[in-house]
Amino acid sequence: MLEAIRDALGSEMAADDRVMLMGQDIGKFGGIFRATDGLLAKFGDKRVIDMPLAEGAIIGSALGLAISGLRPVAEIQFLGFTQQAFHQIVQQVARMRHRSRGRFVASMVIRAPFGGGVRTPELHSDAIEAQFAQAQGLKVIAPSNPYDAKGMLLSAIRDPDPVLFCEPLHGYRFIKGEVPSSDYTVDIGKANVVREGSDVTLIAWSAAVNLALRAAEVLSMEGISANVVDIRSLLPLDVDSIVAAAEKTGRCVIIHEASLTGGFGAEVAATISSDAFYSLRAPIERVTAPDAPYPLAAAEQMFIPGVERVLAAARRTLEQQ
Amino acid sequence: MDSSLAPQLPCHADPMVPFRILESDGTLAAKAVSPMEDEQVFRALRLMMLSRAFDAKGISLQRQGRFGTFSPVHGQEASVVGSAFALDPSRDWIVPQYRELPALLHQGLPLEQFILYFNGHPAGGRIPDGVRLLPIQISLAAQLPHAVGLAWGLQLQEIDGVVLTYFGDGASSEGDFHEACNLAGVVKAPVVFFLQNNGWAISTPRSRQSAARTFAERATGYGFNGIVVDGNDLLAVYAVTAVAVERALAGLGPTLIESQTYRLGAHNTADDPTRYVSQEILKTWSDRDPILRVQRYLASRGGWNDDTASEVHDDISRTIDRALAAARAVPPPTAKDLFEHTYAELTQRQARQLREYGL
Numbered sequence: 001m002l003e004a005i006r007d008a009l010g011s012e013m014a015a016d017d018r019v020m021l022m023g024q025d026i027g028k029f030g031g032i033f034r035a036t037d038g039l040l041a042k043f044g045d046k047r048v049i050d051m052p053l054a055e056g057a058i059i060g061s062a063l064g065l066a067i068s069g070l071r072p073v074a075e076i077q078f079l080g081f082t083q084q085a086f087h088q089i090v091q092q093v094a095r096m097r098h099r100s101r102g103r104f105v106a107s108m109v110i111r112a113p114f115g116g117g118v119r120t121p122e123l124h125s126d127a128i129e130a131q132f133a134q135a136q137g138l139k140v141i142a143p144s145n146p147y148d149a150k151g152m153l154l155s156a157i158r159d160p161d162p163v164l165f166c167e168p169l170h171g172y173r174f175i176k177g178e179v180p181s182s183d184y185t186v187d188i189g190k191a192n193v194v195r196e197g198s199d200v201t202l203i204a205w206s207a208a209v210n211l212a213l214r215a216a217e218v219l220s221m222e223g224i225s226a227n228v229v230d231i232r233s234l235l236p237l238d239v240d241s242i243v244a245a246a247e248k249t250g251r252c253v254i255i256h257e258a259s260l261t262g263g264f265g266a267e268v269a270a271t272i273s274s275d276a277f278y279s280l281r282a283p284i285e286r287v288t289a290p291d292a293p294y295p296l297a298a299a300e301q302m303f304i305p306g307v308e309r310v311l312a313a314a315r316r317t318l319e320q321q
Numbered sequence: 322m323d324s325s326l327a328p329q330l331p332c333h334a335d336p337m338v339p340f341r342i343l344e345s346d347g348t349l350a351a352k353a354v355s356p357m358e359d360e361q362v363f364r365a366l367r368l369m370m371l372s373r374a375f376d377a378k379g380i381s382l383q384r385q386g387r388f389g390t391f392s393p394v395h396g397q398e399a400s401v402v403g404s405a406f407a408l409d410p411s412r413d414w415i416v417p418q419y420r421e422l423p424a425l426l427h428q429g430l431p432l433e434q435f436i437l438y439f440n441g442h443p444a445g446g447r448i449p450d451g452v453r454l455l456p457i458q459i460s461l462a463a464q465l466p467h468a469v470g471l472a473w474g475l476q477l478q479e480i481d482g483v484v485l486t487y488f489g490d491g492a493s494s495e496g497d498f499h500e501a502c503n504l505a506g507v508v509k510a511p512v513v514f515f516l517q518n519n520g521w522a523i524s525t526p527r528s529r530q531s532a533a534r535t536f537a538e539r540a541t542g543y544g545f546n547g548i549v550v551d552g553n554d555l556l557a558v559y560a561v562t563a564v565a566v567e568r569a570l571a572g573l574g575p576t577l578i579e580s581q582t583y584r585l586g587a588h589n590t591a592d593d594p595t596r597y598v599s600q601e602i603l604k605t606w607s608d609r610d611p612i613l614r615v616q617r618y619l620a621s622r623g624g625w626n627d628d629t630a631s632e633v634h635d636d637i638s639r640t641i642d643r644a645l646a647a648a649r650a651v652p653p654p655t656a657k658d659l660f661e662h663t664y665a666e667l668t669q670r671q672a673r674q675l676r677e678y679g680l
Contacts, residue, residue: 020477046477052507057466057500064416066468067455069478090498091460092467100456101447102662137663160665187667236668 347617403558491522552582
């Protein structure tokens with residue numbers, strides 16, 4: 001996964017002089033997860049920039065840099081820390097095109113990892129992606145696998161609009177997959193059916209897609225055919241694909257790492273219940289973290305949704321005739 | 322430019338004393354020389370008077386329900402105009418807050434655009450192509466990191482230009498002020514932080530914003546120069562801003578200018594300053610009126626009399642009336658304006674929602 005991200009950054013910097021990286025510890029250190037490893041040596045300190053420790057200044061100055069004609073790709077070390085730049089992202093970056101009626105555009109990318117399972121200190125694992133899904137003008141995407149990560153990051157850097165690129169922290173080294181070395185893009189705003197099935201539809205994004213796939217594997221041994229949808233893009237949302245996938249099976253389980261109340265699963269569930277209501281054969285299930293703050297590491301395995309809860313939810317939907 | 326040739330900011334033994342060229346009675350301070358030609362001073366005065374006249378017109382229209390809530394410049398005209406005149410609009414950028422109308426006009430914004438914006442028309446947010454100006458900023462100090470990024474971007478791309486950003490004493494309490502100044506110092510961005518200390522953040526006095534003796538002295542902590550200037554002195558504001566611009570162009574980085582002025586009007590048309598401003602203070606500052614000061618100066622040099630005053634008044638009235646008419650002629654917004662420019666293209670959902678409006 002990390003290699004796919006680094007590959008996308010390096011190849012786009014080589015292809016487009018305007019692309020520059022900025023963030024904390026991304027230079028000599030190569031980023032705390034090494035996503036930018038080697039890029040300082042290759043592109044120099046005018047294009048790979050270690051920033052003062054201030055998320056608001058990183059995002060706010062990236063907006064100014066974008067207006068000056070550059071294409072900044074900002075790294076925030078953890079999605080939880082984007083909250084220290086929340087007003088810059090939501091009020092400023094997301095709205096610049098709209099409030100200037102198209103004169104100025106924040107053509108920039110914000111990369112940040114999120115999600116649990118790697119025993120981080122406090123505030124490092126929070127899945128707060130839904131908080132950005134109301135930021136009209138921003139695109140919020142969360143790939144689940146290396147192929148999509150490279151293709152969507154290339155799309156994001158080339159996108160005229162600002163993109164929040166949420167990376168699965170747990171998947172950086174655990175999620176592996178073949179990635180072409182060639183230039184290719186994956187469209188932003190398109191969901192993807194990652195496993196075809198006919199009995200129940202599992203819907204997720206980012207690291208939770210892998211949980212859904214593991215659950216689908218177990219279900220298949222029980223003779224249950226699970227359809228797995230990777231939303232990939234929360235904003236804009238591919239309503240048509242989600243509704244089609246829900247209609248296909250009439251039974252849906254939505255899985256995410258954020259807490260239940262106000263999580264993005266609520267938006268997906270509401271969309272399905274209004275647009276696919278007459279195809280539904282069971283109540284829509286949501287498998288999420290509980291309504292509590294993200295705990296310290298020794299308690300996180302109780303907090304993060306596990307495969308057993310996904311299986312139980314899928315079976316409940318199948319109990320309905 | 323060779324940075325060793327860049328000018329130095331004027332230096333006073335006491336950093337609390339604001340730099341001044343023009344006294345309240347319109348005479349030059351001892352040993353002071355005007356940095357502006359008389360013709361330039363005349364144009365600046367006309368713009369200051371236009372701003373004052375527009376404030377009066379805007380308040381009157383607002384009271385009749387024909388104009389939106391806006392923030393008058395009243396009292397701060399020298400501060401805004403003097404700083405804007407030190408820029409080259411074909412090279413330099415302004416990143417404004419919301420109380421700088423004459424600077425926006427000087428930079429090239431048509432007055433009708435400003436009227437449209439404060440009338441609540443979405444089209445008012447559009448800065449015409451080629452005008453080096455970011456949109457008005459409502460979220461205080463949020464524009465400061467943008468100004469630094471823009472200035473830094475010019476520097477990285479080796480494009481000649483300086484970015485001047487406006488904000489107030491209240492906004493300087495925001496975290497964005499600290500983060501922006503800190504970054505600007507580190508990367509030596511060609512930016513001028515122009516802090517208008519007008520004494521008030523709505524009803525909160527300057528003393529509740531900072532225990533620092535001056536706002537300018539905070540610059541030291543960020544590794545660049547700060548200076549206090551008499552913000553009701555057109556010539557002094559112009560002079561220090563011009564030096565800050567030259568230093569930025571020479572690669573010497575940012576400057577923090579604290580322009581000490583006074584908000585003679587209300588915070589905005591929804592405010593009632595009689596609840597917290599004393600008449601004595603208002604009187605003191607009215608006596609230091611920035612417009613009277615320039616008129617006295619020009620009069621002493623034969624460049625201002627009753628005839629010129631009445632010509633300028635007539636010209637200003639016509640300009641404002643034309644702009645109001647032009648703004649009125651713009652058709653009202655449609656539902657399309659709600660969605661347009663959110664993204665480069667409408668999303669699936671937006672297209673559906675737009676159809677629900679019958680469009």
